[in-house]
Amino acid sequence: MQHASDLDFEHEGHKSGGGHPSVLFYNIIAISLFVVTALEVAILYPPLNEFSMFLKVSVLVALSVGKFAIVVAFFMHLFFDAPLLTFLFATGMVIGTGTVVALINVMPAAEHPLQPIGKPKVDLVMPGEHTYIDEWRPSRTV
């Protein structure tokens, strides 16, 4: 077990051993987060074309990732805390992000099993069999 003074240092959460960031620092971070959010909303409104759509998506994702990183690093003190915590959180983040990327790629729109209303796959029904179609389920035989 660590000595109490060492633990105080750990709990203070700074590699440098100094105090927590000042209130002014937190204020600056908060203002920058507000500005970024306002920027995100402002990006929506100018007219679109194909090029600007790609640009807008890229900028929005970049701003969102930036906001995410700022909150995690400074408000959650991960920047000042032990690397073990960063590793722990990064593991969850990587798996979570991987889930999003994998599912989007594994289930493309064209291969989606669900059928919209009015477009049942009647060819799946064998002669003499009855069918029912739930609104949002594949047609099935009974």
Add this chain to the structure above:
Amino acid sequence: MSSEVLLDNPHEMGCTGMPHRKILMWAFLASDCMFFGSLISTYLVYRGHSTTHPLPEDIFDIPLTSTSSFVLLLSSWLMVLALSAVQKGKLWEFRLWTLGVAFFGSIFLGFQVYEFTHFIHGGLTLKQNLFGSTFFVLTGTHGCHVAIGVLWLMSLFFYSFIGGVTKERSLDVEIAGLYWHFVDIVWIVIFTAVYLLEYII
């Protein structure tokens, strides 16, 4: 971690040199990343598959959602101020900021209740279409997290009046703060992926 707490609970610290509860909270947040990752990916996978109205472009209100995002960011700011205050032993300041966090968290929940009510009156229910199912599950789960956070912070607020929150036991506030900031960063992702991108792509 103070020596007082260490004497009270010698098992608080392990070989990592960090409080177990803090590590546990970060592990929980990592698992919650996966949880929200699955919900967000479900929303994105089923996006555009709804053939009945209302669709997102029919009912989303970006100014309203932007305001609620600002409110949640504001609460995150007050949360770091509350933690900073309790670590300096300024208990009254801690109570003020904590009450502010809970207040703005409740305002955010109020926005969400208004939005859900507005959507339901507009014909979007959990069973109306794929958009309704995935949207309500995702944002509703986030709303539950916010509600739990508000209850947690209010319990800390009242606990501080009976000596439960002190400078020496600021870890309790830090852990609650981690949870609250996580709720904020999840909303940052939802706001972009669900609301903003809907207007572009």
